[in-house]
Structure formats: C-alpha cells, structure tokens
Amino acid sequence: MYDYFLGGETNWAIDRAAAERAIELLPWVRDMAKANRAFLRRAVRYCLAEGIAQFVDIGSGIPTVGNVHEVAGELNPRSKVVYVDNEPVAIAHGQVQLEQTGEPGRHGMVQADLRDPDQLWQRVLDTGILDPARPTALLVVAVLHFIPDEEWPQAALADYRQRLAPGSALVLSHGTLDAVTPAQQEQLDAYTRHYAKTQNPLVWRSRTEFAEFLGDYPLVEPGITWVPDWRPDPTIAPELRTDLTDPSQSMVYAAVGRKP
Numbered sequence: 001m002y003d004y005f006l007g008g009e010t011n012w013a014i015d016r017a018a019a020e021r022a023i024e025l026l027p028w029v030r031d032m033a034k035a036n037r038a039f040l041r042r043a044v045r046y047c048l049a050e051g052i053a054q055f056v057d058i059g060s061g062i063p064t065v066g067n068v069h070e071v072a073g074e075l076n077p078r079s080k081v082v083y084v085d086n087e088p089v090a091i092a093h094g095q096v097q098l099e100q101t102g103e104p105g106r107h108g109m110v111q112a113d114l115r116d117p118d119q120l121w122q123r124v125l126d127t128g129i130l131d132p133a134r135p136t137a138l139l140v141v142a143v144l145h146f147i148p149d150e151e152w153p154q155a156a157l158a159d160y161r162q163r164l165a166p167g168s169a170l171v172l173s174h175g176t177l178d179a180v181t182p183a184q185q186e187q188l189d190a191y192t193r194h195y196a197k198t199q200n201p202l203v204w205r206s207r208t209e210f211a212e213f214l215g216d217y218p219l220v221e222p223g224i225t226w227v228p229d230w231r232p233d234p235t236i237a238p239e240l241r242t243d244l245t246d247p248s249q250s251m252v253y254a255a256v257g258r259k260p
C-alpha cells in the first residue's frame with residue numbers, strides 16, 4: 001500500500017484495492033506517505049553530514065522510491081546499509097533489488113522482527129557489514145505505529161538505544177491523531193477501521209508517547225516536528241513534493257536523537 005501511495009511499481013492488485021479504499025477515506029494519504037519518505041531521505045543525509053556512514057533500517061519495507069542505500073551512496077560511496085523487515089515479500093524484493101543496485105559487503109537485508117531485539121541485532125551483526133563499535137544510524141521510520149503497546153515497542157527501543165555506539169543517531173517517525181479536529185474524527189475512525197483489516201493495523205500515538213521512544217537521547221534541532229518541518233529541503237526530493245496545506249496534515253511526527 002505504501003509503495004502504491006508513493007507511486008512505486010512493486011505492488012499487487014490486493015494492495016492497490018486496499019490502498020484505493022484508504023485514499024477514498026483519507027484523500028491526502030499519498031501526501032502523508034510522500035512527506036514521510038522525504039523526511040527519511042533528509043535524515044539519511046543529515047546522518048552522513050554528521051559522519052555517520054552505517055545504517056540499520058528497521059521496517060525498511062519493499063524497496064521503493066529513494067532507497068536508503070541509494071540516497072546514502074550518492075553522498076558517501078563507502079556507506080553501509082543493512083535493511084530489516086519481518087515481511088517475507090519485502091525481504092524477497094529487497095534481496096533482488098540489492099542484487100541489482102547494491103554491493104555485497106556494503107549492503108544487506110535480513111528478515112527479523114523489531115519486537116525481538118536480541119535476534120534482530122544478531123542477524124544484523126551476522127551480515128558482517130557493520131562495525132558495532134562505530135556510530136550507526138538506526139532508522140525506525142513509519143514502523144512503530146504498527147506495534148501495539150502490549151507488544152512492548154518501548155522496551156524494544158530502549159534495548160536498541162543501549163546497543164548503539166556513542167555518537168549514533170536514532171531516526172523515528174510515527175503516525176498521530178493529535179491534530180485531528182472533531183469534524184475529522186469520524187473519517188479517521190473509518191480509516192483506522194480499514195487498516196485494522198490489513199496485515200498492519202494502525203496504532204496512533206500522542207507526541208508524549210512518541211517522545212518516549214527516544215528515551216534520554218538529546219534531540220537534534222528542531223526536535224519533534226511534523227515530518228515536513230524536520231529540516232525541510234525541497235531540493236532533495238522534488239518527486240516527493242506534496243499538496244499538504246499544513247504540516248500537521250501529514251499526521252506524522254518526526255525526530256532524530258543522538259547518543260552522547
């Protein structure tokens with residue numbers, strides 16, 4: 001569905017039908033996806049500019065418009081990326097994509113679940129691609145809102161935070177209903193019910209709940225913002241420009257924390 005929203009080509013009839021229904025219920029959902037994807041690119045560029053050249057992208061999804069290894073490779077041809085997803089179709093497509101555009105030794109993709117940090121981290125390290133002693137950018141972008149509290153996403157994030165080397169970055173985005181007006185509530189309820197029928201039901205969280213995922217990591221300026229407001233740079237991804245009239249319409253928070 002996300003790939004379809006972004007105008008990608010790796011989607012199937014069943015995804016397109018579900019995505020079209022989501023668009024009927026929330027006509028600006030494509031722009032929400034684009035705004036999120038553009039944030040991901042800007043955050044990757046920020047990390048590279050800070051000298052962080054290795055990335056773990058949890059919930060990377062099916063390879064789609066502007067993949068992390070491509071964005072990173074443009075700025076640093078020696079950058080390294082390990083993609084992680086728990087979805088077998090995303091893994092299969094990711095591996096094909098990396099065979100075509102990746103480089104063994106610098107890029108990898110593993111199947112693992114965010115909710116199992118021990119296994120996930122071991123699989124990432126088993127690729128031999130990353131040096132865990134060096135600063136790493138951990139990307140968990142548009143993923144946590146698929147994990148309910150009872151599956152302990154907060155504990156998982158705390159675990160990852162303590163594994164990262166000093167100087168590492170934690171890049172997060174997350175869906176929220178904080179800016180939804182009473183007039184929009186019914187529309188959003190219908191949208192949430194629609195997602196409840198998919199493989200990835202949505203769990204919206206407040207700004208305070210989102211902030212907890214960053215733990216005690218100091219936040220990079222400008223702190224927690226709507227995705228379009230995090231260090232905007234329209235030159236980076238003109239194909240991801242949106243018609244959102246207000247940043248809060250993205251309904252997605254963004255933040256980057258750094259481990260001192």
Ligand SMILES: C[S@@+](CC[C@H](N)C(=O)[O-])C[C@H]1O[C@@H](n2cnc3c(N)ncnc32)[C@H](O)[C@@H]1O
Pocket residue numbers: 002036037040058059060061062084085086087090112113114115140141142143146147200
């Ligand atoms: C909306 S996509 C986000 C793609 C990319 N991170 C981005 O923001 O452009 C969400 C991805 O999270 C993955 N995902 C959901 N729950 C997960 C879990 N428990 N562990 C790993 N990946 C998960 C889904 O399979 C999907 O590929």
